[in-house]
Amino acid sequence: MSASTTDRPAPLEAEVDVPPTGDGSGDRAGLSDRLSRSVAEHRVGLIWSGAVVVLAAAMIAAGMDVGAMLVNGLGAGAIYAMVALGIALVYRATRVLNFAQGELGTMPAFVVVLILLGGDLDGFVDPAQVSFGQMLALTGLAVVIGASMAVAVNLFIIQRLADSSPVTSLVATAGVALLLIGVQVVAFDLQSRTFPQFFSGSIRILGLRFPSHTLVIACVLAVASVLLVGLFRTRLGVALLASAQDPFAAELHGVSAKAMSSLAWGIAGGLAALGGVLGAGVFEGITPGLMTTTFLVHAFTAAVLGGIGSPAGAVAGGLLLGQVSAMANTTTVGLGISVPNAPTLAAFVVLLLVLGFRPLGLLGKEA
Amino acid sequence: MSATTVRPSAAPRDLGAAGTPRANVEAQSERLTTGGVAARTAVLALALGAVGVIPLLVAPLTRNLLATTAVYGMVALSLNVLVGYTGQVSLGHSAFLGVGAFGAGFVLTQLALPWFVGVAVAVVLGVAIAALLGIVALRVRGLYLALVTLALAVFAERVLFGIEPLTGGGAGQTAARPAWATGDLAYAYVCFAGLAFAWLLDWRLTASKAGRAIRALRDSERVAASWGIDVTRYKLLAFVTSGAMAGLAGALFASITEIVSPITFSFMLSLSFLMMVVVGGIGSRVGVVLGAALYTALPFILDAGAARYGWFPVDGSAAQVIGALLLLLVLVRFPGGLAQLFAPLIRWCSFKPMRSRHGAASATAGGGSDVRP
């Protein structure tokens, strides 16, 4: 409906509702052709990235430590991206904005703590005592737990609210988040518990000092993204995308919409658990509600920035938002401006800008 | 008939005059017997009296809890104007409340102005922030608006309330009670009066043309516009009303403990408000206030139970778990919430006859927990 051509205050029912966009890959156009089309399609993203690069140059000129900023931005951005990726998948499959995406990560991370404590809640985890192999096995377990919880949420709550408005489902996922936080508070109190990383210390690459943990997060994000892209190319992945696009048509071809939505929730739950384990590692500690209070709002912003429902957009949006947040921090500190919590302010401004000027996000396509 | 019309010049054509005037257009169903009216009045007066004497009966240490319950009841009513009447969800009410509280604190402590000025400033600030959000709501709605409100709550919590000259930063801002109500008992009654005011405002809103127009907008802006309703004006009016209630609640909230600190207004508090409204029954005045009372009192009830009875399985620390489970239960199984549970009673008390087949569908309890986008 092109009533949006009018500029009256209420071109009614012009609800900003973004249809999922199918990745129309598989065309055999020439490379330069594809490149130019890709540039045209992603021009908004390129403008944003360009703005970041220009600002960074200005900051170098002003003598700020841009290298450290980039590294910090990558660490935060990769976690935003991981949480946002789960949000995008769930949104695409079930049109639900999952407020519990953070807690589906904190909860499995707490289970990891519980196991490391051997069930002794008054004990203390010494990160130095946790081996790499142990950490790997526990992360695997966390992913299984996160995925199972997410599937349960889908089957017992989301599917039963299928006929309600998306906002009702949002409230329900908020309820799940509150429930999980409540359980954590009852089991672990409000005190912070130490949490191990895969590798501690830092590595110098190209003259920049990278904390090892940041590199681990970036690698996990990269592997997860590649695996997802691979999945979307298999029969199962195509069925998943088709079911998200049109559940009825997919059912006619023998694809169970319920199973496909559970698959999407399961993957998202696994990603949430990875985010939880790695996010707790960032702080080397964990408190109830950690992922919700520290990463969720940024992840939502990243998902919207990338065009909600677009997995690739979520990753791009998360990485970009990480840089924007780090830049806000470095700039305000560098210029001596006292702004409480500049990264949060930056995320808020980005969200308003995106919703104000391009609700479809970076990779979302015009309706 | 035109003689009784208030605006003779604009009096619409009386369609009754066109054909045969029909006599008995006042339907039977609108009438109550004198006894019915008397019974309802008596029951309502008793209920009101009972609520009124509660602060006198409870242990002195519990009086501040009652004041908090009343204030949260006001916030629930405020949120209900948005969720129940306009169909837009707000995750930003912690910010509304906080802006009112810090505004009042600033005026009382930093400017040393009288208490009523603090209250007035809090209301103005509540209206201002709600109006800003309302302007955003003219452009985005549904999930996107929910995200904006969430971001607003987080922004207020971590950025706005952290600005030390205005809010005192982590140490907080003091906010003294009015000189005529410094005691806990007196102040609890002040908060009850605030709740009564918000209740009356909400009642008048729903009973007059503004409330009808707002609820019509929720269902269809096209239809409302085709009936001559200015969509922009009434949507903003809803936000402004909600903001005024929340700002007032903030001012009263500030003086319960007489210190306002940023940590109180975490965005998670907004989720608690949302639980009160959904579990109470979206769109129902009685329901959302009951929901607020339930959620505010729950930790204390559980603690009291655990202290008194050995068999009691949980204490106050489990309140959030139980509260969240209640929310999920209501969403999946009982979309009408508490208001649905008490629907016949609420209907009877609103001076409606019991005979009608259709429950309190539109008059008191709204359309269930489905938030219309």
Place this chain on the structure above:
Amino acid sequence: MSVLSARGISIRFGGLQALDDVSFAVNEQEIVGLIGPNGAGKTTFFNCLTGFYAPTEGDVFVRGERVTDLRPDQRTVRGVGRTFQHVGLVRSFTVLENLLVAQHRNVGYGVASGLLGLPHARREERILRRRARTLLGELDLLHLADEPLDGLSYGMLKQVEVAAVLATDPDVLMLDEPLAGLGPEEADAFAERLLDMRRDLGLTIVVIEHHVPFMLRICDYVYVLNFGQLLAEGRPEEIRGNRDVAEAYLGKGAVALA
């Protein structure tokens, strides 16, 4: 002077020319019909007249006043009332409540008086209720007053919708397929009622309907749209014999409408 008129209305949706230079006028107390095959642009034209779409070109006038830039509610205040192709009612309200909201523009008290519950506002609320019941009685719908909408048939809903538009006290009543869901006898009764309303209330009526005999019976003047263009206009008997119109409806070779 025409009560409602439009000059050179064109509207384009992306690549589709939905309306192309359509002009139109309705005089006081006329009943004017708008006919044409599906997709001819009738409802789009309604939306341009009532302000729901902004035409790319052309102007709309109400009693000579240019209203092209006015919002839908501002046109309603100037006496243009309409129904929707798919029922335009507030679905969570009862029938009576729908009629109360529909009287919005004639409510004399202000928002503040309503919120304060001033005596004149309360008095007027009672008058609004009585007026809504009177109107429902006139249309034989009084028994539905306290019904919620979900229990009503499609035909009933269309009738309630007409009552609601009448409650806005329009000068021009614009009806989009009012016969949908009605049986032949009910359709006849509705035709009678429209003629009565025009006489008793001095209404001007514009109506979109596919039911050609009904249109030929009640209309004083008919406009025919086809593919967004004005194909023909004239009195019903002229339209009846028009070769182009018959072709548009029935395909090439048809001679005249039944």
